Amino acid sequence: MGRVIVVTSGKGGVGKTTITANVGASLAKLGKKVVVVDMDIGLRNLDVVMGLENRVVYNIMDIAEGRCKINQALVREKHLSNFFLLPASQMHTKEDVNIETVYEIISIIKENFDYVLLDSPAGIENGFKSAVAPAEEALIVVTPDVSSVRDADRVIGLLENKGIEGISLIINRYDSTLVKKRKMLDKNDIVDVLGLDLIGVVPENKAVIDSENRGEILALTTNNVATKAFENIARRMEGEDVPFLNLAPEKRGIFGIFKRSE
Amino acid sequence: MSWFRRNDTESIAKERLKLILVQDRALLSPSLLNEMKGKIIEVINSYLEINQNEIEIKIGRESHRTTLEAIIPVKGVKKSHR
Numbered sequence: 001m002g003r004v005i006v007v008t009s010g011k012g013g014v015g016k017t018t019i020t021a022n023v024g025a026s027l028a029k030l031g032k033k034v035v036v037v038d039m040d041i042g043l044r045n046l047d048v049v050m051g052l053e054n055r056v057v058y059n060i061m062d063i064a065e066g067r068c069k070i071n072q073a074l075v076r077e078k079h080l081s082n083f084f085l086l087p088a089s090q091m092h093t094k095e096d097v098n099i100e101t102v103y104e105i106i107s108i109i110k111e112n113f114d115y116v117l118l119d120s121p122a123g124i125e126n127g128f129k130s131a132v133a134p135a136e137e138a139l140i141v142v143t144p145d146v147s148s149v150r151d152a153d154r155v156i157g158l159l160e161n162k163g164i165e166g167i168s169l170i171i172n173r174y175d176s177t178l179v180k181k182r183k184m185l186d187k188n189d190i191v192d193v194l195g196l197d198l199i200g201v202v203p204e205n206k207a208v209i210d211s212e213n214r215g216e217i218l219a220l221t222t223n224n225v226a227t228k229a230f231e232n233i234a235r236r237m238e239g240e241d242v243p244f245l246n247l248a249p250e251k252r253g254i255f256g257i258f259k260r261s262e
Numbered sequence: 263m264s265w266f267r268r269n270d271t272e273s274i275a276k277e278r279l280k281l282i283l284v285q286d287r288a289l290l291s292p293s294l295l296n297e298m299k300g301k302i303i304e305v306i307n308s309y310l311e312i313n314q315n316e317i318e319i320k321i322g323r324e325s326h327r328t329t330l331e332a333i334i335p336v337k338g339v340k341k342s343h344r
Contacts, residue, residue, distance in 0.1 A: 145275070146275050146278055146279045146282065149279055150279065150282050150283065150286065153283055153286060153287070154286060157287075179272070181269075182269070182270040182271070182272040182273070183269070183270075183271050183272060184271075184272060184275075185272060185275050185276060185279070186272060189272075189276050189279075193279060193280065193283060
């Protein structure tokens, strides 16, 4: 029986989909059987981020409306045989989703996987509700800015009211150079304010956009500090006590000026 | 010093965030909160002498629970109850 975890944020554009794909991939690299589910009905993106858009045949609404079996809708990732995508429908709207049906589909799927990650749409309306309904745990994604943390606080309240325990925090697009200059919220500020357990800090990294352009998952194709951050999140989810990466900007030595600024 | 502070937008962000969350986390509108405050004062006032100008009532969310905090300075027991 797998763990069902919703990846959510309230605010859009903070990197939920990227986090879902990369954390899912990192769990799969640890040998876990993982499925990521795109719950953004009508605005699907997870297939594109994973570079699987050409392999999508059926989607979650096809299962819900009886046009295919669950296994027919699952798309296997290109590099890993234990990593799958359940795509969203692009033709439906979030109002077409029956929350009970989604709940049933996910409870069948979780029998056969170690992890079911639900990529929630932005907002707190119907799409969010159907992504949260089957979840037992949650990963809250924030970027270090006032509006993102504010929206996360609202979402945490809603998740707690629903009785979801095990809510962990991921800080995405963290720029330690800015933090050091005191121009960005420090990770400890965010943890203090939200009162959640921090499970990962993903540094701002240009390679993320690059791999998305190519339709590759960063964590599977590149080896850099962001990949390491995703791996650490996966290992912490597995209960390992992994120390946090030192994201402090590199000290520039005498030849430091020749280094590319990242 | 003021030059230094102007560049420290982290502290500004932090302070703004804290204020915003206090408002967001409030369960009651200011007028309902006032109404409740009035009724609480009324009840307590019939038993204790209190300093009505120094009463502070706040609803807040600490990490996993919502709390009602009331600070009511007490001068003594009402004469009629002594």
